[in-house]
Amino acid sequence: MNNGQSGGIFIVTENTMDKLNILTAAAKYDVACTSSGVERTGGSSGIGSTISPGVCHSFSGDGRCISLLKVLYTNECIFDCKYCINRRSNDVRRTSFTPEELAELTISFYRRNYIEGLFLSSGITRSPNTTMEQIYQVLLLLRYTYNFHGYIHVKAIPGADDELITRTGWLADRMSVNMELPTAESLNKLAPHKNRANILTPMRRIQTLRDSDREFHGELLTDSATLTTASDNLPISHNNKSTEAVSCKSKFCKPAVMKAGTRRFVPAGQSTQFIIGASDDTDYQIIKVSEALYERFDLKRVFYSAFVNVNLDSELPDTSKGSEMLREHRLYQADWLLRYYQFKADEILSPEYPSLNTLVDPKCSYALNHLEMFPVEITTASYHTLLRVPGIGVTSARRITSVRKHSAGLLTFNDLKKIGVVLKRAQYFITCGGKSLVPIRITQSFILANMLGLKDNLPKGLTKEQTYEQLSLFDVSDIVENRIEQISC
């Protein structure tokens, strides 16, 4: 390898810096920045490796994880999506990298451990094919000239030829096509140049090729196998949605490892993104589409990006209050239920109740609406049932089932606490050896009143202030009364 220089001349210059600033600012609203999902060793030559849980290299001033060099190849665009800062009708400075320049910059950043890899997206210059071709050129340079084995995430450009998408997919780790909006109507209204079919075609194409590549390597998973992988891919923390983590017995042990230089088709899978709050689509519509994408397109991740009205477009909602942030957070929680807690979208919301509760998290809200299912007896309940209890996470549910094996029937509330069950939440919904921690009549509003008093694990800086207004929609007096009732007994 040539230490990040092509032909001995360093082509990254002050001019590149200028481009970098513009093309980074133009890419920042895409929320995906994870480097997870593929484990690849570095090999004996070249540069780079990937680790399956992904790595955050820094955090930006808005608190988001920075893992990849997230840039646009160009911010020129022939389209005019209303929500986008790069839309044709905007008067902004336009620029483009050259493939050589971007490849060298990526390697230079990578060597200094600034980044885990590249996330390359682009505006549409001239045509979808031209754009896809340029992206492909960058990947070709990185993978073959620089012998780069680090993480690469690229956009599949809707409307580009299958052939180009295929060639790119053999060089990338992850590909994504952004859905942006869940319904055809809102897409039509806000992104008139895009349509459903255009977005879903490359998605389907990638899925098909990925499946046949996996079948070729003998890993096409049966349903039960899919389940075990899904539960093996446990997340570390709820708050950091940018890392997907793998839990195995030893924290340092490694999952199935790819060798450097092996070409696999999009080994880290596909992802997509929705903009939250630019249209009046409901949470129900969004998570229904997410569910369909997970089930039918085998997507690895769906990201939700709270809309920022960058163009101050009067046709679009005002976002200066930031109220979409809480909604985004709740959608991630609902998404979590779909992916790790075996929930169905229709259990979380319905056409009659299409919005996620802002006051409590979706799992809690589900439990409150299904009190007939509770309390659950900890010593006998199935894993699936345990997962439905607020305060019991994937790890603690698993620990309960494993502890029960060598000490059946002897679990106490104290043990549950040690195992990691959040009793403050779980107590209303469980019995343990027939005993309950709350000896009084349980009603929905009683629990809600108590839950509201608990600290919600919201990301720092995100408050429910905006929801106090909504609180008044509830019957506050009812809640307060219940509290008093509780104290007096």
Added chain:
Amino acid sequence: MISNNIPPQIFPYEHPTDKPRRVYLCDDSPEGILTAIYDAWSSRYGHSHNYIQINSCTDNNMFYEYVDTIPDLKKAKSIVTSIKTKISLDFYELVESCLLSCDINRADDIYRLIILGFSVGPSARTYLAYPAIQRVMKIEKNVWNEYHHYLGFIRFEELQDKTLFARFRPHNNIISKVIPHFADRFPEENIMIADVNRSIVAVSRHGLVAYTITDINFDRITLPTSANEELLKKMWKGFIESIEIKERSNPGLQRQNMPLRFREFTTEFL
């Protein structure tokens, strides 16, 4: 209480009655702790009467017997080999993480973990009803978290001879976990990482790793960097600046995710 089928005498008695508790004092190092475990084990004094303590945290108890141990690489290695062959490699990784931890009270917990490991096998880690095992799992998590953070937060500078140089100040002694990651990632580079507090330097040359302990003060030293270094640093800072959604500025969250102690040597926060 969760009842496991383990002889309870493997855990220390709080107040042994028949004979005094014997406390093995050891060096705060992997060899030191393992040697003490070896000595305690082979003393046949009884696990429940033995206690292992790092010598810097002694609080003398007049009812206890104190024994000094001298770090012995041979003894340490023999325990390591037994764990690897008789329990499992995975289990050794857990023991190793605990040994590298900065927790000053870990020595006895590691002793208990190893006893339990020999008694029930690798599943010892799931016996969370025992406080020692709970603490061990916490220690492992803490070490792993710091290791994982530093995989991302370490920053290299390119020196004049193209060597990639980084320094960091980890709480736990994780340099031997961190350097293999970079040796694997950059097989064609010369890498040098310095643990500033411990003055340990790890180098990797074409994927081969070596360590030295030096008396260089890495806090002070500035090494001449390559010609492009300043430009690249500026570009990286510019990138961090441009990627921020200003409307969503949230320094509190930033600090929660990347505590200040990790920023000491990160280019973007200098």
